[in-house]
Amino acid sequence: MIKIAKFRFKHAVMNAGKSQELIRTHYNYKVKNQNVLVLTPSIDNRNGIGIISSRTGDKINANSVMPGTMRSWLTNYFDNNEEDVICILIDETQFFIKDDILAIKELAVLTKDIPVIAYGLKVDFKGELFEGSAAAIAIAEEINEIxxxxxxxxxxxxxxxxxxxxxxxxxxxxxIQIGDSEYKPVCHKHYIDDNVRIIV
Ligand SMILES: [Zn+2]
Structure with a gap:
């Protein structure tokens, strides 16, 4: 992959394979012995703090960052790590707050020339933009959909x-209600259909 310092936001609905793609991208850098910084919000601890897993069973370790603290976390990281970061991958971008996303853009992309690929849900179950995703859409050089x-x-x-x-x-x-509810990706027609049911 060519290193082009820009912020890419890859959005999707539930179960579209975001984590799987993140893990594959991470692997592509790691086989070349390149240093990839993987960030995940600490709010998402379904798989243990700092672990990203796909439904196909792949797992990687990530840095768990509490939403609202990205600016100080990144400053601290860059102050204490000499190694060049080739790319930053962000999982569950939707759970970060606006300033977290701005901090990544300013401190990593603009200041350090590090490209970022952020993966996340665009909208919540009410059809509203998540704060982190809205910020990512606003500042991304490139937006893709999975x-x-x-x-x-x-x-x-x-x-x-x-x-x-x-x-x-x-x-x-x-x-945000992690773990207790089940979510399904749906088209708009089935989103407004009160007769849909799932077997639980
Ligand atoms: Zn449908």
Whole structure:
């Protein structure tokens, strides 16, 4: 891969293979013995703090950064690590706050000339932009989508639908609820369909 210092945001819905692509990209650098900095928000501890795993079973270690502390974390990292970072990969970008994303752009891309690839969900289960993703969309030089199909038909999936423990769609509640609910990628037609059900 050519080192072009820019911020790329790769967004997707749930289960589209974001972590899998991040892990593959990480591997491509690692086989060349290049230093890749992998960051994940500490809010996401489904797989243990600082571990990124794909549904296909691959796992890599990551630096767990608490949302809201990216500016000081990066400053500290660059002050204490001499080794050149070839690329920064960010998992679950949506859970970071706006200033975290601005800090990555300013301190890594603009100041250190390090390219960034950020992976994340664009919208929450209510169809609202996540703060971290909105910031990433605003400052990215390049935006790509990792596409997948609807869980209920073969249309392109653009929304994330939350289901309760009875398998019924949920449209109210907190934006972040990790572990307790199940999510499915859906097309817009099935997003607004109250009759969809999943087996839980
Ligand atoms: Zn559909």
């Amino acid at each position: 596409e997948t199909v609807c869980a209920f038909c073969n249309s392109k999936s653009i929304m994330n639908l939350r289901f309760d423990n009875k398998g019924q769609p949920v449209r109210e509640g907190d934006q």
